[in-house]
Amino acid sequence: MPPHRRIDVVLDSVRRLLRIGATANLLNLLQKQRPADLAQVFAELHDTERKAAFSLLLERNARLAMEALSELEAEISAGLLSDRSAEDIARFLHEIPSDDAAVIIERLPEELSTAVLALIQAKPGGGVGDLFEYEEQTAGRIMNPNVFALSEDLTAGEAITALQTARDVEMVFYLYVVDARRHLVGVVSLRRLLLVAPETPLKRIMTTDLISARVDTDQEEVARQVASYNILAIPVVDEEAKLVGVITVDDVIDVIKDEATEDIYRLAGVSGDERVATPAGESLRKRFPWLVINLATAFLAAAVVGMFQGAISQWVALAVFMPIVAGMGGNAATQTLTVVVRGLALGELTWSNARQALFKEIVVGVSNGVGTGLIAAGVAWATIGDPSIGVLLALAMTINLFVAGTAGTLIPLGLRAMKIDPALASTVFITTLTDVFGFFSFLGLGALFLRFMHQGG
Amino acid sequence: MPPHRRIDVVLDSVRRLLRIGATANLLNLLQKQRPADLAQVFAELHDTERKAAFSLLLERNARLAMEALSELEAEISAGLLSDRSAEDIARFLHEIPSDDAAVIIERLPEELSTAVLALIQAKPGGGVGDLFEYEEQTAGRIMNPNVFALSEDLTAGEAITALQTARDVEMVFYLYVVDARRHLVGVVSLRRLLLVAPETPLKRIMTTDLISARVDTDQEEVARQVASYNILAIPVVDEEAKLVGVITVDDVIDVIKDEATEDIYRLAGVSGDERVATPAGESLRKRFPWLVINLATAFLAAAVVGMFQGAISQWVALAVFMPIVAGMGGNAATQTLTVVVRGLALGELTWSNARQALFKEIVVGVSNGVGTGLIAAGVAWATIGDPSIGVLLALAMTINLFVAGTAGTLIPLGLRAMKIDPALASTVFITTLTDVFGFFSFLGLGALFLRFMHQGG
16 A cells, blocks of 8 residues: 555554664654654554553653544554553643543543543633533534634734734634624634734724534534535634634544544444444444344344245245345345435435435336346346246336335435434335345245236146 | 525525516525525526526626536536536636636536637636646646745745735645745745744745645545645645645545545445436436346355255245345445445555454454344244254354455455455445355255255154
């Protein structure tokens, strides 16, 4: 994988220096890396190497070590801190921005995270502690409370001076303007400040039509706003419209990635927070319930087959071809489901165009059913020399792909209407439906055909 | 859907004003909207309403109309321009940034897009035309060629003056510094410029250790860099390290969303550029080939069942329970596959931790197989009163979920090694494998059991 090549060189050096115990050189090398690169190195080291390298860096350059930690996967970062005392962790967390600190605290084992939080909240004005007053996955939890705000009574010149003397405001691109009671009233861009005469009042040059999020806005909605309005940061206000924080676009990117992962996972029946590095026991605990639900639905499908045991024992070819009907229904339904679920997630599918989408999916489903059904009929006829099973296959596949298109659209829409995440439960409903309908239509038609032949013959 | 409520009000007004022909009021309302909101309104209008409203706005405020267009889905935006002349389109495209213009050109019907491009490239220094010298999905194609660069010989004061007089550089946050031959040599933040004395040379305050992309870098890699280094823009250089453009974080967000959609879609056998609004005929054309491939693999699985027709006709219960074994294998494989494919996409799974991941998936697979197999055995015994089919179920499910875990890890890794997108082909391989192994293990064990019983009895 070429993009990682530079990292691989660093990785090899880190391993070698660890092995020979060249601490000074190792520290030197680590301190030259960017946080994201360090995170990548830590991720690829083995457990003992990682602990050794991280501890070393933490003692010398706690800020860099913690920054790297905030970029690491949850599992790994929790592991690196879990044998430290709550006091140490609280001290280290002071080195990094509150929103990153909040992420790390969330990932700690529960007891430790409570202890760290208690320590941090005990100190007055500790920004991180405040974030925990808000629900997970809301704007309040992911915002940075250290937002740079200017009074509406300042002039452009005074604003520039304020900016020059401000500390710890690394990524300022919008300057938010507040009134005497800290209500958010406007925004000025840094570039605009440079373009006007120093004595111009901020009030005159600020934009008052601005986009903001409330502390209780869902993070997915925040991400959608930042993405669709192409803004670099969104101010966060409380219930009284007072400015309490800011969410920058780099955090929004993390939200977008996490939400996409969650959607992909939910469609496959995997818990949103599972990663490659999740220990086997935990993965097992997370995946097993989903498989048990699927097992229950599989028995439902088996029960349908069971209804037609008589037909199957008379005509074994039915058993040979029945998985094709069910499987193709499942595949077609998955296609429809995926387009519909993603359309809902991206906001492209709404109530006003839902009927049109349903109609389209029915057309596509029936057409695909007829097309693949005819191919299947031809193959079946050619291989077993009996045209009748082919006719049954074509009919059953058309019926089942009609069901797939209809249900693949209606089920996620219905779940959304009931305020259930459509990605979460759609797959299991859909595959059950296409299995049951697939077996029922094919074996049912088969049984009818047998009866007809019997009467006819 | 509450977040759309404000849009719904606008939407209703637009419809009403269109109906009564209140052109002036309608224009007024449209011009008050942000491009992203307009795009949402256009998306939800019916075809004729949309054409009418868009034409109206295009005549009066081409810039806003085109900005909204660039935010629309590909299908819809192509439809709105397809009956315009190439000359008109080329003229309208001049109103918006080159990277947005490039996106719109790509979406036009092929003939029209060629004509528009020819017109644009005929004009000297037309930024959009240059982008088409680079491959699709590379940094060169998605960059904005109007990048603001400063000579390394300037002072901070001169740089600020240059910035004040520059036009059309709406989103400047990093100032790139170039040498006399336009090689990228450094970067200065706007804030840093304000903090130093005006006579300070840029050379002294610029950062020379900067992240850049080459014109031929894949857009996914660009997105990964911007996301992992938390930067707001990345400069793009050509083969000679000369600065030729910049990619801002808002475009990176679009790339991240598109790539996530592509991954979700590929796992389900849907083409990456299909959307809810794609016409039925085109969706059919895109989905049918995938279903035909799946049909071929379904026949493979049917052939395995065909090998055991003798056993099935002796013991019909085998046909009743065989879909359970195959289906559970497919479900477990999908879980593994999803975690592995997403891990590869996010860069969390690499060669160095692949063995560990494989081992974990095998453990999880076998454990899930034993667990669900025992439940299935119990249910089968309880319902049909015959313990032997339960024992076969438990054994076959354990084997098949072992296969699911192993193949779910190795197949995407193997595809990646062969430089094939693991999301693209994994699903079809995996489900074939779990179907074939599921039927083979269950029916094979069944046939063995029958022979043993026969000998025993």
